[in-house]
Amino acid sequence: MSFRYEIRLSGAGGQGLILIGKIIAEAAAIYEDKNATQSQSYGPEARGGASRSEVIISDSDIDYPKATNIDLLLAMTQEAADKYSNEIKPGGTIVMDSGFVHEAPEGDFKSHGFPITNIAEEQIGKKIVANLVALGIITELSGIISDDAVINAIRARVPKGTEEMNINAFRAGQNLIRSS
Amino acid sequence: MNPRTSMMQGNIAVAEGAIAAGCRFFAGYPITPSTEIAEHLARSLPLLGGRFMQMEDEIAAMGAVIGASLGGMKSMTATSGPGFSLKQENIGYASITETPVVIVNVMRGGPSTGIPTLPSQGDVMQARWGTHGDHPIIVLTPAGVREAFDMTVQAFNFSERFRVPVILLLDEIIGHVHEKVTLPDPEDLVVIDRKKPTVPPEEYLPFEIDETMVPAMANFGEGYRYHVTGLVHDQTGFPTMDEVKIEMMLNRLHGKLDKYADEIIQVEETGTEDAEIGIICYGSSARSARQAMRELRDEGIPVGMLRIKTMWPFPTDRIRAFADRVSHLVVPELNLGQIAHEVEHASCDRAEVVRVNRITGDPIHPEEIVQKIKECR
Numbered sequence: 214m215s216f217r218y219e220i221r222l223s224g225a226g227g228q229g230l231i232l233i234g235k236i237i238a239e240a241a242a243i244y245e246d247k248n249a250t251q252s253q254s255y256g257p258e259a260r261g262g263a264s265r266s267e268v269i270i271s272d273s274d275i276d277y278p279k280a281t282n283i284d285l286l287l288a289m290t291q292e293a294a295d296k297y298s299n300e301i302k303p304g305g306t307i308v309m310d311s312g313f314v315h316e317a318p319e320g321d322f323k324s325h326g327f328p329i330t331n332i333a334e335e336q337i338g339k340k341i342v343a344n345l346v347a348l349g350i351i352t353e354l355s356g357i358i359s360d361d362a363v364i365n366a367i368r369a370r371v372p373k374g375t376e377e378m379n380i381n382a383f384r385a386g387q388n389l390i391r392s393s
Numbered sequence: 394m395n396p397r398t399s400m401m402q403g404n405i406a407v408a409e410g411a412i413a414a415g416c417r418f419f420a421g422y423p424i425t426p427s428t429e430i431a432e433h434l435a436r437s438l439p440l441l442g443g444r445f446m447q448m449e450d451e452i453a454a455m456g457a458v459i460g461a462s463l464g465g466m467k468s469m470t471a472t473s474g475p476g477f478s479l480k481q482e483n484i485g486y487a488s489i490t491e492t493p494v495v496i497v498n499v500m501r502g503g504p505s506t507g508i509p510t511l512p513s514q515g516d517v518m519q520a521r522w523g524t525h526g527d528h529p530i531i532v533l534t535p536a537g538v539r540e541a542f543d544m545t546v547q548a549f550n551f552s553e554r555f556r557v558p559v560i561l562l563l564d565e566i567i568g569h570v571h572e573k574v575t576l577p578d579p580e581d582l583v584v585i586d587r588k589k590p591t592v593p594p595e596e597y598l599p600f601e602i603d604e605t606m607v608p609a610m611a612n613f614g615e616g617y618r619y620h621v622t623g624l625v626h627d628q629t630g631f632p633t634m635d636e637v638k639i640e641m642m643l644n645r646l647h648g649k650l651d652k653y654a655d656e657i658i659q660v661e662e663t664g665t666e667d668a669e670i671g672i673i674c675y676g677s678s679a680r681s682a683r684q685a686m687r688e689l690r691d692e693g694i695p696v697g698m699l700r701i702k703t704m705w706p707f708p709t710d711r712i713r714a715f716a717d718r719v720s721h722l723v724v725p726e727l728n729l730g731q732i733a734h735e736v737e738h739a740s741c742d743r744a745e746v747v748r749v750n751r752i753t754g755d756p757i758h759p760e761e762i763v764q765k766i767k768e769c770r
Contacts, residue, residue: 243394243398249571249573250571251571252569252570252571257510276680276687277759278570281758
């Protein structure tokens with residue numbers, strides 16, 4: 214059986230979930246020698262509304278590019294946590310922004326809650342890099358892509374001049390797991 | 394790492410394919426989920442000496458690409474359902490004037506404004522019969538990012554070679570998914586340009602009937618003056634009411650695609666040799682089907698699939714031959730069974746046609762196909 218790892222990044226439009234989906238996929242497929250797809254689903258609103266981004270990582274061809282049996286779910290809103298936690302596979306992982314998810318869903322999965330957006334504001338000084346903090350947590354918990362690959366992908370994807378701030382946010386996310 | 398390898402979105406692959414095929418004119422009006430094609434070409438074409446025009450609406454955009462093509466530019470427009478509806482009248486004009494153009498439709502949920510951001514395959518019949526009257530058309534439908542690139546090149550080649558509008562039908566999933574692709578070296582691509590007249594201007598018949606069935610096309614501005622009209626015309630391009638000339642013209646218009654049908658009609662067969670149950674699929678539904686087939690084969694159930702790459706002209710003969718060898722043909726589609734109906738016609742009761750449909754904006758889950766096939770046994 215070939216290796217397939219499914220990540221769903223869910224929350225609201227404007228939280229940068231599509232961007233970190235692209236970074237994870239590029240880290241795996243371009244900066245490492247795996248296969249990956251990234252797809253997205255959002256509503257007609259320009260901002261706000263439910264948004265989700267999915268990344269499939271595999272060592273072989275990826276036919277169906279959507280998540281069916283989630284290894285890792287990131288929930289940045291209560292709505293996302295409620296809606297998608299039942300699609301996590303047994304023994305999978307949920308990462309929640311505890312600043313928004315006040316009632317953690319229960320199930321056969323490992324649960325990690327951090328005030329992700331608050332940490333971005335307090336440690337980096339900007340709420341908008343909460344997605345990169347989440348990326349650090351995901352990288353550390355999943356263990357399927359290397360730090361170097363992710364950092365290379367961050368540098369290639371974020372706006373010029375913001376690389377260090379984004380990488381610091383990513384490190385802050387990693388440290389949450391390393392120190393816990 | 395190969396510098397031509399990247400994570401690329403289907404829509405961007407279409408834009409890159411157009412550039413590689415020699416497209417230097419794009420006119421359009423932005424609409425989800427096709428907008429990335431326009432965005433990419435708005436940035437890229439001016440750097441290549443080409444032109445990008447955002448028009449006031451989709452009708453004007455379709456007119457602009459026809460005009461640009463008559464002027465000698467390989468031209469493309471891109472849209473989604475509501476815009477595709479608006480383009481239909483001018484698609485008929487391109488068809489009767491035999492103007493090479495490529496129209497991309499990234500399908501979203503319909504009818505009308507529908508479900509703008511979610512996938513659908515609801516326009517497969519409109520792509521064939523959206524404009525009025527019997528008319529020739531070629532419709533290609535990719536199932537992945539690399540194929541979106543290749544088929545865009547092919548769409549231009551077919552349109553130039555056969556002087557016919559070619560529609561590239563993607564669905565939102567194929568348009569928006571990012572996949573790892575390695576694009577071919579431009580030197581390895583086959584790029585076909587329209588046949589030019591070899592006679593002096595005074596002897597040029599713009600719609601001449603010869604054994605190739607495809608008349609030579611002079612570009613406006615090269616010294617050849619001729620008449621272009623949506624009225625049925627004779628070999629000179631002027632309107633005619635002569636029934637012999639009408640018949641000759643329309644027979645050639647349709648006959649040119651019949652003559653080259655073997656080249657135009659393409660399918661991909663996987664596991665069809667030993668299959669007991671078949672799947673007929675296309676676009677993103679083929680991705681669901683391939684995963685379902687893989688799971689079923691792992692369980693020892695011999696399933697094969699025929700993926701439609703050329704939607705129109707329809708691969709009736711290939712599907713009929715497959716129907717002869719299997720008990721059932723399962724047809725997953727993100728619509729209420731538009732192609733299943735064509736498959737029934739092709740199958741002629743040789744195999745039972747079973748539908749798997751979804752119109753809620755969700756893709757078809759591979760497990761739905763797996764279950765349906767197990768019920769067939």
